[in-house]
Amino acid sequence: MGIKIVTDSLSDLPKKLVKEFDIEVLPLTVIFEDKEYRDGIDLTSEEFYRKLREGSSIPKTSQVTPAKFKEAFDKYLKTHEHIIYISGSSRATGTYQSSIIAKDLFENDNIHIFDSMALSFGCGIMVLKAAQMAKEGKNVQEILLELENMKNRVDHIFTVDTLEYLQKGGRISSTKAAIGTILNIKPILTVEEGLVSQLDQVRGKKKVISKMIEIVKKRSTNIQSQTIGISHADNEELLDEFKRVIKEELKPKDIIVSNIGSAIGTHAGPGTIAIFYMK
The missing domain is CATH 3.30.1180.10 (Hypothetical Protein Tm841; Chain: A;domain 3)
Structure with a gap:
């Protein structure tokens, strides 16, 4: 069964590492002139910066919804014993709160939510470490303890x-x-x-x-x-x-x-x- 590592697109993880360590990345939404794109899926970073340079208005970002978290948690509870979701900073996005709302819908102590308080690959480094440890067979407590140690460093x-x-x-x-x-x-x-x-x-x-x-x-x-x-x-x-x-x-x-x-x-x-x- 093992441990499933989940994060969001604020972590800016390279796709190669996402695939190598089987990490689930839930995308935030980017809104360009009323058109919505899933970060990193419907819009590559190259396309995004081209549109940003060419556009006259600043796009908006929208958090991952509780419904999307519920869908992911439902899926991975069927295939894994534990889920660890590592979020981008809760002070910079409402995505962390969405995950808490979704978790509360389950009567299951095997969903673990961790606020990295980091942004971009600062969060990504922590996600990668957790995924490496999970692959090595470390348990949930060992992984969460290591994340707590990394959080302040x-x-x-x-x-x-x-x-x-x-x-x-x-x-x-x-x-x-x-x-x-x-x-x-x-x-x-x-x-x-x-x-x-x-x-x-x-x-x-x-x-x-x-x-x-x-x-x-x-x-x-x-x-x-x-x-x-x-x-x-x-x-x-x-x-x-x-x-x-x-x-x-x-x-x-x-x-x-x-x-x-x-x-x-x-x-x-x-x-x-x-x-x-x-x-």
Whole structure:
């Protein structure tokens, strides 16, 4: 029977790993001018960023519904002894609450809901670890304990190419966005207590990577023994440069590359780049 690992599309897991570890990814919905798309299914990240650049309005995202969770839980309770659902940050989406509503419809203690308090591949790293442990035959308690240990240590360091999407999404004021654009300020951001916050800032694109690496060196330990994640929002050129510098400066054990999907990309915008590792 075993353990089924379930997550949502906020985790930005590469499709190759989803398939390899048989992870169920429930998609959030992206709404472009009244047309709905399932994140990562009806709309690839490449198509999403093309539409985002060409469109005049900012799309909206909609959480996974309780009905979709009920459907998934119904399905996997028939084939697995336990289900562990690992959500993107409950403070950034209502999807976590939808899962709780769905769970309450079952009189079953074998559905386990875990709030990662993380975003994008910060959540994805935790999902991947849980799936690896499940494949190795670890029990539910061992997996949940490891997730709890990781929750306080997973770090996100990222930057956006433009402040436009943070401003339109209500994350920063229009005044701050305008001043930042004029001065060519690039914010260095992180996730704290489930929400995006600013760590630092630099003037101009050329200084972004070196500042991000500097921050990672200060906030990490034993990064040479880690498998880290790097993600991008339709920015292959900067990704290649970032990966090269990471290999030279940080020398991690391995690097997993993922695309930032439409659920996160709606608020961060094209050109965003990020690194995920353990503090």
